[in-house]
Amino acid sequence: MISVLIPTYNYNVVSLVENIHKQCKSHLNSEFEILIYDDCSTDKNIVEQNKTLTTLEHCDFKVLSKNIGRSAIRNMLSQNAKYDWLLFLDADVMPIKDNFISNYIKTIAQEPCVIYGGILYPEIKNTEQKSLRWHYGKKREALHHSERNKNVYLSFLTLNFLIHKSIFNIVKFNEDIPNFRHEDTLFSYNLMQHRIPVKHINNPTYHLGIEDSKTFIKKSLESVEAINLFIKNGLIEPKYTRISHTYSTLKKIRLDFIFSKLFKLLKSRFEKNLLSGKPSLFIFDLYRLCYYCHLNSKK
Numbered sequence: 163m164i165s166v167l168i169p170t171y172n173y174n175v176v177s178l179v180e181n182i183h184k185q186c187k188s189h190l191n192s193e194f195e196i197l198i199y200d201d202c203s204t205d206k207n208i209v210e211q212n213k214t215l216t217t218l219e220h221c222d223f224k225v226l227s228k229n230i231g232r233s234a235i236r237n238m239l240s241q242n243a244k245y246d247w248l249l250f251l252d253a254d255v256m257p258i259k260d261n262f263i264s265n266y267i268k269t270i271a272q273e274p275c276v277i278y279g280g281i282l283y284p285e286i287k288n289t290e291q292k293s294l295r296w297h298y299g300k301k302r303e304a305l306h307h308s309e310r311n312k313n314v315y316l317s318f319l320t321l322n323f324l325i326h327k328s329i330f331n332i333v334k335f336n337e338d339i340p341n342f343r344h345e346d347t348l349f350s351y352n353l354m355q356h357r358i359p360v361k362h363i364n365n366p367t368y369h370l371g372i373e374d375s376k377t378f379i380k381k382s383l384e385s386v387e388a389i390n391l392f393i394k395n396g397l398i399e400p401k402y403t404r405i406s407h408t409y410s411t412l413k414k415i416r417l418d419f420i421f422s423k424l425f426k427l428l429k430s431r432f433e434k435n436l437l438s439g440k441p442s443l444f445i446f447d448l449y450r451l452c453y454y455c456h457l458n459s460k461k
Contacts, residue, residue: 163190163193163194163245163246163247163267164186164190164193164194164195164245164247164248164249164263164266164267164324165194165195165196165197165243165244165245165247165248165249166182166186166194166195166196166197166249166251167197167199167236167239167240167243167248167249167250167251168196168197168198168199168239168250168251168252168253169198169199169201169232169235169236169239169252169253170198170199170200170201170203170212170253171200171201171202171203171229171253172203172204172205172208173203173208173253173254173371174208174211174212175198175212175215175253176211176212176214176215177256178251178253178255178256179196179198179215179218179221180215180218181256181257182196182251182257182262182263183196183218183220183221185257185260185261185262185263185264186220186263188263188264189263189264189267190263190267192220193245194220194245195220195221195222195243195244195245196215196218196220196221196222197222197224197239197242197243198212198215198221198222198223198224199224199225199226199235199238199239200212200223200224200225200226201226201229201230201231201232201235202225202226202227202228202229202230203225209225231337232335232345233335233336233337233339233345234335234337236250236320236335237334237335237337240327240330240331240334243327245327246326246327246328247270247324247325247326247327248324248325248326248327248330249266249323249324250320250321250322250323250324250325251321251322251367252320252321252322252369252371253371254321254369254370254371255281255321255322255367255368255369255370256367256368256370257367257368258282258366258367258368262279262365262367265279265363265364265365266279266324266365269324269361269363269365270324273359274326274328274329275325275326275329275358275359275360275361276318276323276324276325276326276329276353276358276359276360276361277323277324277325277360277361277363278310278317278318278319278322278323278324278360278361278362278363279322279323279324279363279364279365279366279367280304280305280306280307280310280322280362280363280364280365280366280367281299281303281304281319281321281322281366281367281368281369282304282366282367282368282369283296283299283300283303283304283368283369283372284368284370286372289439290438290439291374291375292372292373292374292375292378293375293438293439293440293441294375294378294379294436294437294441294446295372295373295374295375295378296372297441297443298378298443298446299369299372301443302443303319303369304366305317306364307362307363307364310362311362314360314361314362315350315351315353315354315360316347316350316402316403317362318346318349318350318353318360318362319346320345320346320349321346321367321369322365322366322367329358332356332358333349333352333353333356333358335348335349336348336349336352336397339388339391339392339397344385344388344389344392345388347388347389347392347398347402347403348392348397348398351397351398351399351402375436375437375441376437379433379436379437382446382450383450383453385450386405386450386453386454386457387457389403389405389406389454390406390454390457390458393406405450405451405454406454408451409451409454409455409458412455413458418455418458418459419455419459421451421452421455421456422452422455422456422458422459424448424452425449425452425453425455425456426456428452429449432445432448432449432452433449436449
């Protein structure tokens, strides 16, 4: 009935898989499988720990011989799945409730569709080093399903979703893009282009893999580069994301060069705030917008 697909890289997924396995056994009997593909992790201790999962029935753990990236490994998992419904979970998530699997089963419709359960962020102590990622996640990603349903495509994230295999064979993840960020944005845009229905339900997981602020800033700039690449290559329309839409508006009124200069002038001040214990999401948005303008000033 369901293939649970978990890509991982240098992350211990034992607790996650044991949790999912227990729920699947309770609600699906033997009509499930759990496929865990390791994208050629460099941490051999973690690999050995994850290998213990092969003792669980209906569970397959495989280590790839070379790193192929987030998009390609998800496509590979889908190709090797034997059931029609695919439950994609990131390695760093954890179901909040024991009815996580049953909630998805109840939502499955006869018509193929995409179902997104959502995410939440647990309260953490000593958050200063991880404050930016935690605050961003709480404010921008951990949205109630009623809020997500106002914009079903842009509110969609790929760390906890159920999709019918027939739909995934149409959209898939784009393997031609560099292994940047925002593959979920491109994926959701393709869903919209094909007019594929996306249902948002209240079935969240906790997102546990919260990076420190320096790492998150670096990844955020990579995400800006990814959006810029998608726009230049015609993979998404400028109006689809807020940052590219805002840039288009600034360019029309010839203010984009000012924001580009602000990136150079205020970069260190921006980062001082973002690396503090009380980062401003307004400054974070401005920082990324200025960087987007800076990228497009290089001609």
